[in-house]
Amino acid sequence: MEEVKDNKGQNLGIAALITAVITFVLAVIPCVGLIAIIPGIIAIVLASVGLSQAARSSSPRGVLLAGLIIAIIASMISFSQIFVAGKIAQKADKWPNNIQNILNDVQDNVTKQLEDNNVSIKIESNGNKVEINTSANKKDKEKTLEDLEGTDTQKSDSIQKNDSTRKHVVVRKKK
Amino acid sequence: MSERKNKLIQNLKVRVLNEPYLIINIFFAGVILLIFAYSGIFSPERDNYPVACIHEKLTGQQCISCGLSHSFSLIIRGRIEEAYKWNIYGMRIFLFFVAQLILRVLFSLSFLKYPDTRKQRIIVDCIGSGLMFLITFWPFIVSILAGILSNSH
Numbered sequence: 001m002e003e004v005k006d007n008k009g010q011n012l013g014i015a016a017l018i019t020a021v022i023t024f025v026l027a028v029i030p031c032v033g034l035i036a037i038i039p040g041i042i043a044i045v046l047a048s049v050g051l052s053q054a055a056r057s058s059s060p061r062g063v064l065l066a067g068l069i070i071a072i073i074a075s076m077i078s079f080s081q082i083f084v085a086g087k088i089a090q091k092a093d094k095w096p097n098n099i100q101n102i103l104n105d106v107q108d109n110v111t112k113q114l115e116d117n118n119v120s121i122k123i124e125s126n127g128n129k130v131e132i133n134t135s136a137n138k139k140d141k142e143k144t145l146e147d148l149e150g151t152d153t154q155k156s157d158s159i160q161k162n163d164s165t166r167k168h169v170v171v172r173k174k175k
Numbered sequence: 176m177s178e179r180k181n182k183l184i185q186n187l188k189v190r191v192l193n194e195p196y197l198i199i200n201i202f203f204a205g206v207i208l209l210i211f212a213y214s215g216i217f218s219p220e221r222d223n224y225p226v227a228c229i230h231e232k233l234t235g236q237q238c239i240s241c242g243l244s245h246s247f248s249l250i251i252r253g254r255i256e257e258a259y260k261w262n263i264y265g266m267r268i269f270l271f272f273v274a275q276l277i278l279r280v281l282f283s284l285s286f287l288k289y290p291d292t293r294k295q296r297i298i299v300d301c302i303g304s305g306l307m308f309l310i311t312f313w314p315f316i317v318s319i320l321a322g323i324l325s326n327s328h
Contacts, residue, residue, distance in 0.1 A: 010195065013195065014195045014198050014199060017195075017199060018199055018202045018203070021203070022206060025308075025312075028312045028315045028316055028319065029240045029243070029312075029315060030228075030230045030238035030239055030240045030315065030318065030319065031226070031228040031229065031230055031231075031238055031240040031241060031243065032226065032229065032240075033230070033319070034229045034230065034233070035229060063195050077319065080319065080322075080323050081230075081319060081322075083323070083326070084319070084322035084323055084326050085229075085230055085233045085234055086233075087326035088233075088234040088236060088322075088326070089233050089234050089235075
């Protein structure tokens with residue numbers, strides 16, 4: 001009867017090769033490719049330990065080397081997937097900022113529209129009616145100012161740049 | 176008769192244990208059978224698959240391999256058209272695993288039967304399986320490469 005060969009590191013080599021091939025198949029499937037790094041590292045460790053054992057007893061190293069090479073390639077593929085997924089997730093993180101910007105724009109638009117609106121307040125008490133009409137419109141305000149001052153205002157908006165700051169200045173000219 | 180049978184089994188056991196190629200083949204056949212069992216146990220109707228797409232969880236985007244478990248389960252149940260709808264590459268990957276299961280058995284038997292040409296058979300097996308793997312998983316490999324290239328700059 002034949003005896004089982006006692007090749008040091010051979011069993012580890014078989015385990016490493018099997019783990020490495022399974023890691024390789026997992027690594028190229030994007031759904032599970034990210035977790036393939038775990039068996040990949042296990043396969044590398046098994047192959048390395050097996051290689052060191054084989055080096056001491058000068059036993060064959062073919063299976064161990066095959067396992068190590070496949071494990072390293074599979075781990076690299078898996079790691080690249082982590083990198084790609086990380087980049088995509090990073091890009092996805094920019095979305096909340098974009099949404100915040102859109103919300104700010106909408107808020108500014110609403111505020112501008114409210115500024116130009118007319119406000120009418122009616123109070124009725126014991127048959128007495130009080131009606132207050134006011135306008136937040138800029139043009140109406142200018143007209144009111146003209147009526148009060150008896151002047152003609154000429155508006156000119158200009159932009160002054162002072163150390164990278166901008167100021168809006170309204171210049172009024174008297175007739 | 177039983178003694179002879181026992182001796183034969185013992186002899187085969189020793190031969191298998193002495194040959195890493197056979198051990199690897201047995202393991203791979205077992206893994207493939209486990210994949211088929213997984214596809215058979217978990218049903219697409221209940222949607223009770225324990226493995227979720229990690230890529231989708233991280234990025235919020237579906238990946239090229241999403242729906243593969245559903246596809247396998249449907250193929251095992253003979254619903255091929257539905258399987259194509261879940262994942263277009265499901266069928267070719269399933270066929271790859273079926274072919275590998277058959278090849279593991281055939282190569283193991285030929286390894287035991289023809290000891291003179293073992294080395295050549297192992298080389299043919301490695302090259303053939305490698306090519307089959309590349310052809311089957313080529314769309315996935317391309318998508319990974321495209322992802323790396325598009326996100327590298």
